[in-house]
């Protein structure tokens with residue numbers, strides 16, 4: 001659909017031409033540009049600054065070969081990436097994703113969204129993202145280590161504590177961060193806060209493991225309180241995924257009074273009417289690195305169903321998509337709405353399709369967009385950077401309290417921006433605009449660069 005603003009139409013057409021076929025990146029850019037319609041209408045002078053023309057183009061995109069040897073002595077080749085999208089408000093900051101689906105389009109969508117998300121945290125972090133089409137599933141620790149060492153051998157040329165600070169994402173957890181950090185230190189002979197999500201024995205922050213999931217629930221709680229005078233108490237919750245974000249979203253949602261009845265992985269989903277037993281999930285996922293279907297074999301009354309997208313057929317009050325992009329489409333949104341969902345908050349990056357978002361907003365479902373709702377992870381990464389700079393560590397409670405305050409502020413800043421531009425309650429637009437304003441201010445101040 002064409003933009004109302006001829007200027008934004010031109011910007012989008014240029015992006016479409018330069019990034020032909022990169023559907024995930026184009027989806028992310030279109031959503032943000034649509035949010036900017038009232039901004040351009042109310043402040044036409046922004047056009048001459050070229051800020052919008054510049055913010056949709058990454059400052060740097062790096063692609064590189066990653067060769068490594070598997071346990072059978074066979075040479076393997078993967079493709080690695082790092083996009084250094086925008087450094088106006090701080091060093092590039094964003095995760096590393098290891099998944100066979102990783103490609104330029106996915107990395108650029110993630111890096112573009114990271115710019116606005118990081119800005120919303122209020123911390124000095126620019127936007128970046130990276131990863132590779134390497135599949136960690138079924139690999140031995142030795143193979144993971146050798147891949148990470150080869151990946152970091154190239155990546156180390158482009159990153160640094162004051163330049164670009166990677167972290168975890170899909171397929172990159174504590175184990176991978178450890179191997180990446182060890183290789184960086186060996187190559188650069190420096191011990192710095194160049195990665196976040198580090199282990200506690202070498203500069204990691206308490207609460208970083210829990211942060212994205214906890215922060216998602218803090219944001220959702222604030223959204224429910226302010227927009228519906230409600231809370232998690234007594235609510236039925238469905239969480240997709242069963243990785244880092246999903247596990248700790250389940251933990252905090254339960255602590256806040258919700259009953260989480262379903263989780264998934266890429267093969268299927270479990271339903272437990274009694275409420276998910278998180279200790280069993282952690283044992284399966286964090287210790288054994290197993291499949292979620294194992295849960296149904298260990299918990300009386302739990303049911304496993306093949307096919308992960310079926311999870312959205314489970315009636316619930318609150319849905320928290322915490323797996324991957326475009327995992328929830330328009331039809332699945334309609335089913336959730338029919339079954340009475342009152343709030344959806346995105347733990348994953350871009351999990352809802354544009355059709356799903358439109359369905360939720362039109363139905364009056366509270367909708368917490370990823371850039372705002374899942375910013376707790378990178379916010380706590382920023383707090384890890386603060387602690388590393390001080391060479392000092394805060395307690396879990398101190399970090400968790402800062403995280404909570406950041407998430408509450410993100411909600412109110414996004415809400416206030418939606419109200420300021422005549423879209424009160426549309427937190428998609430509000431978050432995009434609120435995140436943009438700080439970046440735009442810095443880009444204008446720093447000249448055409």
Ligand SMILES: NC(=O)C1=CN([C@@H]2O[C@H](COP(=O)(O)OP(=O)(O)OC[C@H]3O[C@@H](n4cnc5c(N)ncnc54)[C@H](OP(=O)(O)O)[C@@H]3O)[C@@H](O)[C@H]2O)C=CC1
Nearest residue numbers: 169170171212241242243244245265266323324348349377
């Ligand atoms: N880690 C972080 O700090 C943050 C992560 N995020 C986002 O949260 C989401 C989950 O990340 P995280 O928990 O860290 O990653 P994990 O690797 O720990 O878990 C990912 C989960 O999503 C599932 N999944 C991955 N790809 C697909 C797919 N194509 N179809 C269905 N299920 C899939 C995985 O299932 P399986 O095991 O079968 O692959 C797994 O259950 C991602 O979108 C990520 O970008 C957002 C903010 C911060």
Ligand SMILES: N=C(CCC(=O)O)C(=O)O
Nearest residue numbers: 094095167169377378381
């Ligand atoms: N994967 C993350 C976390 C990035 C970070 O902690 O730098 C995200 O915000 O999508």
